[in-house]
Amino acid sequence: MTQKAKLIAPRLPRGFEDRTPGEIAAVDAMVQTIRQVYERYGFDPVETPLFEYTETLGKFLPDTDRPNAGVFSLQDDDEQWLSLRYDLTAPLARHFAENFETLPKPYRSYRQGYVFRNEKPGPGRFRQFMQFDADTVGAAGPEADAEMCMMMADVMDALGLQNQYVVRVNNRKVLDGVLATAGVGTEEQKLIVLRAIDKLDKFGIDGVKLLLGAGRKDESGDFTKGAGLSAEQIEPILGYLESGTPAAGVEKGSNAHVIATINTLAGLIGGSATGLEGVQELAAIFGLVSAAGFGGRVVLDPSVVRGLEYYTGPVFEIELTFKVQNEKGQDVVFGSVGGGGRYDGLVSRFRREPVPATGFSVGVSRLANALKLTGNLKSSEPVGPVVVLVMDKDQTAGYAAMVSELRAAGIRAEMFLGNTKNFGKQVAYADKRNSPAVIIEGSLEREQGILQVKDLVAGKQAAAAITDNAEWKAARPGQFEIKREDLVSAIQQLLSEQ
DSSP: OOOOOOOOOOOOOTTOOOOOHHHHHHHHHHHHHHHHHHHHTTOEEOOOOSEEEGGGGGGGOOSSSSOOSBSOEEEOTTOOEEEEOSOSHHHHHHHHHHTTTTSOSSEEEEEEEEEEOBSOOBTTBOSEEEEEEEEEESOOSHHHHHHHHHHHHHHHHHTTOTTSEEEEEEEHHHHHHHHHHHTOOSHHHHHHHHHHHHTHHHHHHHHHHHHHTTEEEOTTSOEEEOOOOOHHHHHHHHHHHHTTSOOTTOOTTSHHHHHHHHHHHHHHSTTOHHHHHHHHHHHHHHHHHHHTTOBTTEEEOTTOOOOTTTOOSEEEEEEEEEEEEOTTSOEEEEEEEEEEEEOTTSGGGTSSSOOOEEEEEEEHHHHHHHHHHTTOOOOOOOOOOEEEOOSOGGGHHHHHHHHHHHHHTTOOEEEOOSOTTOHHHHHHHHHHTTOSEEEEOOHHHHHHTEEEEEEHHHHHHHHTTOOOHHHHHHHOTTEEEEEGGGHHHHHHHHHHHO
8 A cells, every 4th residue: 555645744934934915015115115215315226146155244254164153054066155145234345345446436325135144033033034225335424424314214204104213323433432431441341331331221221320330130030240340430331321311491302402412422532532533423414414404303312332343433223213012011112123324344354445334224024014003004915917707618718818908908817727617716716816807708798799897896895785695696786798899998997996
């Protein structure tokens, strides 16, 4: 007796997701809106491959025989290590360096695509997700950073999120100056301090103070070791964080607030040349932002850290300010949907001369979720094709001709290809495809040179008011008769009216 072949269980890999036509259509519409803003600012598209040589990814290359920590890697037939791209910025740096002689400078481009992280998946945390980046490579001045911030704000406005976001801006050089003044010496200690600052929104100023000192114990009793700073060292860091709090009577994000914050920061950096340079860059950015009318949408916030080992100057983050409930049922601000900053060291990995660069990245999936919550993302099924039903199997050539006529006129159409014995199942198929209409030609219609058109949209609306099945059959809601030669014009009119 022959054994049955063992079936493979259909399993979606952990950390990945399938996307339905409705989800794809909704995200495509969102992405198209973002693309229009990018192009309005003068940015052009470029596409890089999913794979790069692993060494191109730089800091993500671990010191092991198999470089797969954080990235998905394989060896090609030349025994070269390749990795799926971790972000869209490292491939851009490689592309710019490789085509340095032919590209315009500054080089302004945008890229959209999937990136991959070989990390443990969790709720809302995927191993494959989409990003949409814009970058200016080869421009060193704060004008390029200010433009990025303003473009981020215009993207949010174009997506219908007016008054529900802020673009928060800081400068890593200012923070470095404050840490130097505080006497934070080792890189390990500096990293702990930066991580503590990054927890300000979560733990508040008192929680950060504990993390800067001996450490913090959470509600469950778990203890997080702190940076071990003295009270004298902690004081300027807390002053730095509190510098963004407006004085009484001063509106947050106003010019007066920005000027006061910059003056406070200047007093906290001591004699640090790096810190002074950062303060001057912030002053220049906000001068441009204010002149362009973006005050209030783009705000100065010293608590923004981002990319602990990545950014070299100004950093910025889009924060959505409306409230949502977290997994504990608590009201929290939705939070970040993207960000970026200046990364002057990345392209220089490939070339001897310094190459300045700045840019930002939008998290497409997270932003789509935010738009869904605010009603600005319509996740409805796209309109399906007009379906020509097969009433007589020996007449398929005639049905195929109808489909061809509709397609030639630019109308989505298909002939039913399943089991044609059941008329009801053919209509049910069209319903499931979200079809606007079906075309019916039986032997009687063929003899008379006519067709029956069933308007599925109108039929659903009319059927909702009919409770009796016999009445529904007699009324044939949404169904009408046309001449065979009027097929294209009749369907064009029907679609324009739906």
